[in-house]
Amino acid sequence: MLESTIRVSQCAEFGDSPFALERNLIFPEHLIEIGEIIQNVRPARETSQDITIADLTGVAVHDIAIANLVMETIGPARMSQ
Numbered sequence: 001m002l003e004s005t006i007r008v009s010q011c012a013e014f015g016d017s018p019f020a021l022e023r024n025l026i027f028p029e030h031l032i033e034i035g036e037i038i039q040n041v042r043p044a045r046e047t048s049q050d051i052t053i054a055d056l057t058g059v060a061v062h063d064i065a066i067a068n069l070v071m072e073t074i075g076p077a078r079m080s081q
Contacts, residue, residue: 008033015057
């Protein structure tokens with residue numbers, strides 16, 4: 001599992017990531033910045049079985065932009081499935 005974040009340092013302290021980090025459910029090396037995924041520096045998934053979780057903290061404009069990109073990419077019909 002990889003967790004995509006806006007900034008690793010921010011999500012390691014805020015958002016939902018600290019809960020999982022403190023309980024060893026995820027580890028710091030699982031946190032990657034969303035920019036690394038977008039720029040193809042690191043993959044969002046290493047296998048088709050991997051799950052990517054986004055922990056985006058406090059910046060609504062990012063949330064809106066990502067939601068719009070998802071809607072454009074997969075289309076509204078698949079959103080209801």
